[in-house]
Amino acid sequence: MQIGELNVIEAIIELEVRVRTLERSLGFITEHNPDVKAPSREQLKQISVIAREEVAQRYPSLGLTWE
Incomplete structure (x- = not known):
């Protein structure tokens, strides 16, 4: 589905991957660096x-x- 310049389906999938990557990265950093x-x-x-x-x-x- 396209809205203007935005391909909604591709954007949702890409954003989902990015959010999960950031969440996992933050969790990893805080778990392995107790001083952070x-x-x-x-x-x-x-x-x-x-x-x-x-x-x-x-x-x-x-x-x-x-x-």
């Missing part, structure tokens, strides 16, 4: 808010919003 401070739940929420804002700015024609 992982983000708190509140910090992760703030990171998520910023990421959503960045995605909305990247695709302004989609009118993305989150509650």
